[in-house]
Amino acid sequence: MANEEEVVCVDFWCNEFGMRVRIALREKRVGFGFVEEDLRIRERSELVLQMNPVHRSIPILIHRGRPICGSLNIVEYVDEMWGQKSGARLLPVDPLERANARFWADFGDEKMAAKEELLYHLKCLEGVLGEKDFFGGKEFGFLDVALIPFSTMFYGYKQHGGIDMTTECPRLMSWVGRCEERKSVQSVLPTGLDMYDIHKEFYAFRGYEQHGGFDLEEECPDLIQCVKRCKERESVRHVLPDEDEMYELHKKWYGIE
Template sequence: MADNMVPGESEVVFVDFWANLFGMRVLIALRELGMSFEYIEEDLSIRKKSDLVLRMNPVYRMVPILIHRGHPICNSINILEYIDEVWGHRHAEAGGTQLLPADPLERASARFWADFVDHKVFNTEMRLFKSKGDDEKEAAKGELIRQLRQLEGALGDKNFFSGDEFGFLDIVVIPLSSMFRAYEQQGTFDLEVECPKLMRWEKRCKERESVRSTLPDEEEVYRMHKKWYGIE
């Protein structure tokens, strides 16, 4: 045990909130690789942050946080890459695949689309939920559909974003599906009509135990996000 580990603390600890889409990525990755870890719930429904979060992420004071042998790793994309670098090779040696593609161009593409989700799709989601008036809502809805179609274009006719194997970009994107019904209700549109390939991909992902055991009830997630966005 490293000197800076708290007595009784597991080697791998994950701190998150159940409705946090970013944290769902990390849970899926840990479960996909068959990792043993301790989960600590951080209640984001209250304003006061726990001492653990303030100590482990004093810069942003946010979850998700992965703690490995007492050392914190923050930001979901950063955590996914860390998990893959530290434990992905063991999974590959056991007959699985690493999370990120082996090919440098494919890795760059996966990172590009991950950045697109974090800096485009989530921002548009916020606009949709916070829109005032029909015109503003219609503009946000149209932009969100366009962005989801762009993701669908990156998927193409493949089973998963990297081909036949579930991997990094699938893990980044699939937590969004917890908000798909919310998008439809908030924007009054049908994703089965707008993005049929993406919906078939969603069903394939949810056949995996790592995904199925992680994603929470969509209506509960919707209610929590309405509370966060102040529309209840």
């Protein structure tokens, strides 16, 4: 039986990846301690460096002193470890359905820059949901846990992308409503407005030299030399978008003035 001392989640409250872990733990009624890693601070804590030296990212689940990293991996671990504890298993029992659930969870993690690309992704996911209550059918499961945190961004999409999710993806929005009826989801998801505000603050702190106030040439000279060598190649020059254009696009996207 797990207790507070045994299970610790290292995360930041607005981290969509970490929300998955906290929802899964609550679904399985696993008591856990929470260590906040403030992502607005650029340096990672000793705990993160020690527990996830490879990626230095959160969330991290520490169970009996040992780390498990990667949010989807952690959700699977929680399901395997405490699957019998409460409710149905999060992952489908059928291997084919399980493989497909993992595939669409990875699809949800793909990075998107342009509005059209984002809408395409959302509509694909809406197609996968179909007429079902939840992605796996009647029960809230793995793919719902993996995807519901991203609904906290919908408010921001409306403010800055002009995307009205109720019109664009009505079935997905009904699914959001069903997920939000669950206590596990209610207790973990922040409001869209809180997410919007923290992202504005977050991107003002980090990400771009113009906004983070740091000089990459100075911080990572070897990396920058390598970038320059890559950019001498025809193939790279041909594909990479103009940096200023990328910067403007991201500013617009994240609402940075």
